[in-house]
Structure formats: C-alpha cells, structure tokens
Amino acid sequence: MLIALGYTMVYGVLRMINFANSEIFMFGTFAAIIVIRDVFNFTQQSEPATGVRLIFILVCALIGSMLLSGIISILLELVAYRRLRNRGANKLAPLISAIGMSIVFAEFVRIITDSRYVGSPRVMEKKSLATFFGGDIRLDNTIVIIAGLILYIILQQFVQRTRLGKAIRAVSMNEEASKLMGVNLNAVISGTFLIGGLMTGAAGFFYILKYENTVFSIGFELGIAAFTAAILGGIGNIKGAFYGGISLGLLETYASFFLGTQWKAVTVFLVLVIVLYFRPNGVFGEAITQTRA
C-alpha cells in the first residue's frame, strides 16, 4: 500500500509515472539490510535491540534506505529522462528508457546476489502490544504505520508550504506556465524525483522491517501490485491509492482462499480489467483517459 502511495505521489505530482520506481524500492530494501547487517553488525544470532538503541538503529536504517533510493532516483532522472525531456520528440522514449533502466537495475542486482534471496537479521522483538478483535497489534506493524503517517504528514506540509513544494505543484499542473514564471524546471524535476525516491526508499525500509528479506525481483513483484492498487483506486488521488491498496489486499486474500494462491495474480488481473472496462478512471480516480485539446 505504501508503494502505491509512492507511485501515486510521484505520478500525481509529476504527472509522469516512473516505471523504474519499483527498482528504487528494491534498492531501498537492500539499503536497509546493509545498514542493519553491515553497519551495525547484526547477525541471526544477535540479541534484539531495545529502547533507545533500537530507535537509533531503525532511524539509521530508514535514513539509509531513503538516501540510497533518493540518490539513485536522481541519477535515474539524469541518465534516463533528462535528455529525452529536452528532445521532446518521441512520446514513448522516456517510458522505454525507464523500462530499460528498470531492467538494468534489477539485472545488476541479480548478478550480484546470484539470484538469491537476501535476508535481514531480526533487529527487534516483534512483540504484541495488544489484541484487537482477535487480531494482534504488533510492534513492527505499529512502527510502520506511525512512521508512515509521520512521513506522509511531513510530505504534505512540504508540498503545501515550501517553495520547492509549491513549484512542484505548479509544474505538475501546467509545465509551460511554470517555465514562463521562472521556475527552474530541471531543479524542480530533480527535486520531485528525489522526494519520490526518499519516500519509496522509506517504503523499502518498512518492508524489511516487516518481512525481513528481499530479492532482486521484489521491485517487479510489488510494483505490479502497487500499480494495480493505484489504478484500481484511481490514479493521482491519495484517497484512491489508499482504498486501492486495501481492496487489493482483500482481493488477494479472498482469491487465495477460494482458488488457491497460484491463481491470485490472475484473479486480480481479471478484476482489474473488468474494473477498467466499466470505469476507465479507476474507482475514485480522475481521468487517465481524458484528452487535452
């Protein structure tokens, strides 16, 4: 769901989907593991950390993920998108370039990790804080939700209040006018990629906290899910991404339950197609099929 949020944000702000965002997420997950395992020397046998030390480690890992993702995101923009933006000719070029970069990232990591899963040592006890209607409220889930909320609020404030934030909004609404008003387009777009990267990296950290392992193809697998959630809920719309994420989760669970896990993806896809057939904008979304004339 967070990834869907990331996607929606980058799209909603930039009006441009970043296909390679899922790979940025993947880098985020690996960054978190590297921080936990290599910087703090955690291993499978280590004692879980608690209290202040735990918070410190978590924050470092979070920052690590965000940083790596943010940096790669900017690099991505420079390498894959910038030249094409200035050329402007081919509609498909940026997209194909993104797909290419996505492949390069994933394959690069695959070759390094030899296609294997990489695990993260457990950094904290995932103890139950309370029970709620028979469901556990676990520490790690709580941290993810709270931290996610905090990040989201920070992002909202940033976009509303700061100069860069306003510039980003302006550019997303009307690129030409913004340029005329003296907005430095390159800086703004780099900034947007950076922020998108930071948020996606955070999502990567959260993922590791919860699932404790990752693989080079995680970007692809989750990316499809995120994208589907985003379309289901409606692109460009935070509320939509939220509901989309929830619906997707529900859908997957039911599908697995009734048909078996191997048909999960197929069912989701079919539902997506049906939804799109009747409501090309997604359930809550603004039109992605609308034309500009």
Place this chain on the structure above:
Amino acid sequence: MFNLRDWGADLWDRSNKFTRILISVSAIGVAASLPFLGGTFLNTPVAEYESVLVFPIAIFVIMALGLNIVIGKSGLLDLGYVAFFAIGAYTMGLLGTKTNLNSWEILPIGIAMAMFAGLILGVPALRLRGDYLAIITLGFGEIVRITALNLNAIGGANGIVGIPTPPTIFGLEYTFDNHRLYYWTFLIIILLTIWMIRRLSVRRGGRAWESIRQDEDAAELMGVPTFRYKIWAFVLGASVGGAAGVLYASKTLFISPDNFTLQVSILILACVIFGGMGNIWGVILGAVILGYLPDRIRFLSDARLLVFGIVLVLMMNLRPDGVLPRKKREKVLPKKDLK
C-alpha cells in the same frame, strides 16, 4: 550524411518494375542461402548455426514484424507480446498432440485464437495510454504464463511434449534436425508477413496508425476512428505473434511455460527499438542482430537481459529512431496511383 535506408528507398523508387523484381529476387536469394554459410566465421559456439537461424532468428523476425505494427507504427506500448506467442504455441501443442490436425491446419486456428485474445485484451486496455497500457499488457503476458503454469489440463509446469512436426512436403521431411527445411518454410512466412504489412501500411491503415502514433487526439479530431484502428493494430500484431508461436512449437516439439516469460516480450521490444520503430527493414535487421549475437558471444548469453536493458536505454538516448533511422518514413501513399 550517408543514410542507408534512404539510399535503399531511393534506389527502389528510381528503379523500374524489372529492376525491382531483380532486387527482390536477389534479396530473397541471399536470405534463402543463409543456411549454407554454416561452418564459416558465422559459427555460433552455443548452438548449431543453422538451428540458430531458425530459432531464435527467424522466429524473432516474425515476432518483431508483428510487434512493429503495434509499437513501431501505432505507438502503442505492448509489453506482453509473448502472450500471443504462447497462445499460438499452446494451440499447436494441444491440437497437435490431441487431434489429428497437422501444422498447416492448426496454423489458422492458432492465429485466430491469438487474434481473439488480442481483441479481448485490446478492448479494455486500449482506452489507456502510455504507461498504463504498458503495465496492463505486461500483466496480460504474465497472466498467460501463470495460467499455463498452473493449469494442469494443458500441461502445467511440465509443458507439452511430443508435438508433431509439420507433414512431409514434396518428399522432404521435417525432422527435428532438418533445420534448413524449417528455415526456408519460415522464410516464406516472413515474406508473406512483409507483404501483408506493406499492403496495409500504404493505404488508410498505415496513415491512421501513423497519425495515432504522432498525435492521437488530433487524429481523432480529424475523423480517424482511433479506437477501431488501435484494436486493429493490436489484433494484427497478435495474429503474427500467434503464427510465430505455432511455427515455434512445430519446430521445438516441446514447450513449457518457461519459454514464454516477460523476458521474451522485452527481447522482441528491443528488436523493434534497435532496428527502428515502424521501419520493416530496420526491425528485421534488429531481430537478426539481437537474435544472433547472444549465441555468438558467449558471455553475452548469461547477461543477456542486462545487455538488452542497456540497449533500450542507449537507443532511446542516442538514436531513438533506431539503427536505420528514417528521414522520410515508410510511404503511406502509393506513388504509382498518381502517375
């Protein structure tokens, strides 16, 4: 600057009918004699040269031509093209092993199945644009593979074995290692496909697709029924993909879901991009090079996908029009009608 494609196009334009026939026949002759070049420096360490000519080269060429209609001409990004290939192959596999039909009878059925799939995917998907279309088509490709993997009725993870070869023709047998015969058969199919595409492009179809690719909204406001033509592009592309699938299955005699991964879609995409979007000859060249090289250069084979990714990025940045860029692109008006 010397532009190979334009030089070729000019040469063709300036030639009279006789010269044109001469050029065509020689070109076909060259293509047909390719199998005889085995045993030269063109040898491939990974697999037998002649086998490589058939697959992946010839099959890639067919698929690239098909995908070219969708992406190159119409500008619709389809990342799940392998689905149609798979549908064709599985049709051949199932009907070939379970009924008495031979390859040539199954071919139209396979094509029809693929076209049908193109239609049902196209109708909802083609309302979307750009990235969304890409993702949906990618999803479709994966879904087909997953379905094949999990549906034990059609072989599941084990795939289908014992697919029959095409029936003996003029006393020539299609044994598994008779690569040349397969190659020449496939070559004929390629020529047919080229003929079909050129005929379509030179008239209303080609114009409609070009206008959609360049500015879809303007096209619609100029009276082009864009949705209809997008569906056509999709369906035609699917038909070619399906044909390739049937042929593939009748050659390799064994198929499994692993043959139809996303990777294949990306590979064919790279062929189209590398060769030159919309440009038939460029696309063929792209398929030939990208089909041949990984088998020739060993280390490339392992890092194949990585290299293709790099190819995509580089091409878009340096030469978005492909290796054979077109100054004037494919004609959409038949010149001779005005004489």
Place this chain on the structure above:
Amino acid sequence: MNNVILSLENVTMQFGGVVALNDVSFEIRKQEILGLIGPNGAGKTTVFNVITGVYQLTKGDILFQGESIQGDKRYRITNKGIARTFQNIRLWGDMTALENVVTATDTHKKSGLLSGLFGLPVSRKEEKRDKVRAQEILDFIGIGEYADRLAKNLPYGVQRRLEIARALGTNPKLLLLDEPAAGFNPAEKVELAETIRKIRDAGYTVLLIEHDMSLVMGVSDRVVVIDFGQKIADDLPAKVQNDKRVVEAYLGVPDDAS
C-alpha cells in the same frame, strides 16, 4: 431557421468548481463568417472543444444541421462535417503536407483496412481520388508546392495554412479556426483574411477565434463576444465594437464609474 447550420442552446460547461461556459447560446448561419472574440481565458477555446466533442456538456445542447451532436464521439462529429484547427499547431510532423491532408480525407472513405489489404478496386479508386483532391486543397490554400515536404520542416506560416488545409480535407460544412493568425505579420494577416473569404465563398461556413481585432472585424459577417464564460454580445461587427459592455470587458471598468 433553415439557414442555421449550428446552434448552441443554453450551453453550460463546468469543470469541478469552475464554470467555463455559462448558459451560452448563439447560432451560426450557413456560409457566414462568425467571429468569436473575448478577453483571454473567457472561454473561447472551450466553445470549440465543446462543439467538437472534446468536452461533454454539463448542460444544454448543440444542434448541427438540426440534429443534436451532444454526446457524439469526436471522430463522428468530424465525419458529420465539423472540422477545426488548433491554437498550437498539431500537425503530424513526420508526414508530408500532402499526407496530412490525405489522412484527413480518409474519414469519408468507404474502404477500410481489409479492402486495402486485398487491393480492391474501390480502395484504389478512392486513394487516387482523394490524393488528387488533397493536392487541390493545398493549391487552393496556396501551399501546393510544399506537398512532398515533411510537415515538421515547413516554415511557420506554411504550417499554419496546412492546419487549415488539413481541416478542409475532411470536407467539412463548418470550419472552426482557432487563432489562425497567431504569429503572423500584417501582410500575412491580410493574406489570411483573403483566404478565409475565399473559403467562405467556396461554400464553407467559418467560425473564427482571433485576437487581432482588425482582422476579425474586417472579415466577419457577425461577431459573438464571450467574457467570463458568458455571451455579452452577438451582432454585426460595427455594433459590437461600440457596445459598452464589450469595451468594458476588454478595457475594464474605469475606477470612477460606480
């Protein structure tokens, strides 16, 4: 009544909270040149978009030759006989000028993909006929010599005129011109006015958006003025020029006039 080719009836166009057009009604008569003017952002291009089906009306109706075209698909509307040019040029750059116009003529062809594939005689005949006609249109507009040049390589003035030629390719009854003189020097504007009159005399009806007052007033038979999405005048050019409300809309109300 019978010489009305297009009529907007109580057209309201609302986007979320913004009302772009508010209860706008006017008529266009056959073979007249109707000018559509108004300050920037008043809603003129929205009128075009609403007529050509780009936007769906919030309220009201649009009748073309007596028939409602509300809700019709865009290419159907063009096929029925309404064509437009664009404020920012939207030609198909990689096609030649001739190909741009021929593509526009395709909408009336009877032959489709399949007849093209099999080279049926009806397809060949139509191709020939429309290609000839496309060249004639280019000549008529005065850019016949550029027929085989790629649209993206043409000089600006030629591109603007190609936009018009392309629209004419669809054989419209009503032609919508969106700021066709943008970027023209005075001499070119005079030429354009001539061309517009020529188009009208050839039997077409023209609805024209333009900012250049002398051009619009000089060439139009009647003028409609839009401000803030509402029609504030609909009359002969001379009368409109002296209409107090129009003057105010353009110049603003003087401070001491309350």
